[in-house]
Amino acid sequence: QGDLYAVLRKFGHALIPRKSLTLLQQWDLWGPLILVTTLAILLQSNSTKTSSGIHFAEVFTLMLIGSIIVTINSQLLGGKISFFQSVCVLGYCLLPLLISAFISYFLFYLPFKAILHIIRFLIVMSAFIWTMYASIRFLGQTQQLNRRMLVLYPIFLFYFLVSWLIILRTHSK
Template identity: 40%
Template sequence: MSEVFAVAFALLASGAVILTLNVLLLGGHIIFFQSLSLLGYCLFPLDVGALICMLMDIVILKVVVVGVTLAWSSWASYPFMSTAVNSRRKALALYPVLLMYVSVGFLIIAIN
C-alpha cells in the first residue's frame, strides 16, 4: 500500500510543478497555490471514481466509471485554465492536465 501512495504522491506533486511551469511558459498568470487548488478541486471526481472502483472487480465497469469521472475532472478544470492563459493557448494549457488525469485514471483501473 505504501508503494501506491508513493506513486500517487509523486505523480501529483510532479504534475503540479509541470502544470504551473506550463502555464507560466505559455504567458499565463498562475501561482503555485492556484495550481494546487486546481489539482485538489478537479481531482475530486477521480477520487470518487477510485472509491467506487474499490468496491467492484469488473474491469469494464471500472473503465466506464473512470471514463465518466475523467470527463468530469477535465470539464471542471477548463474554467481554471481558461482564465489563466490566452484564449489561443487554452488547448496547450489543457493538454498536460488531461494527460495527468488520464495517468491517474490508469492508476485507478490498474490498482486492485
C-alpha cells in the same frame, strides 16, 4: 470551522464547476492534500505489505511532480495564475476521480466480475471527463485563447495518468 467550510465549498465547486473565481482567488492546499493522501492510501490498499509504502510514495510523488509540471507549463505560457492557485485547482479537481476510485474499489465486492471491469472502466473515464471539464472551467479562463490548448494538453495527460492508475490499482486482491 471556517477552514472546513471553505474546503467543503471548494469540493462543491470541483463537483459542480461554476463561473465563480472563488477556487482561484481563495486558494488553499488543505483540500488537495486530503484528496491526494486519500487517493494514495486507496490505491496502495491492494498492495502487498512490503510494497505498500512504495506504492503510496509513487502516487504521492506523481501528484506532486505532475501538478508542478502542469503549473510551470501554464506560467511559462503566460497564464495569469499563481503557482499555488494552479496546484489548488488541480488538486480540488481530483475529487471526481477519487469518487470513481472509491466506487471502483467497492465494485469488486459484487458478483459478476467480468462485467464489472467494463463498468469500472466507464465510471473512471466518466470521472476523467468530468475532472477535465472542471479544470478547464477554472484554468481555461487564466490563459489567452490562442494558447489554451497548449496548457490543457499537459492537464489532459496528468489526469489521464491518474485515471489509468485508478483502473490498474483498484482491483480485487
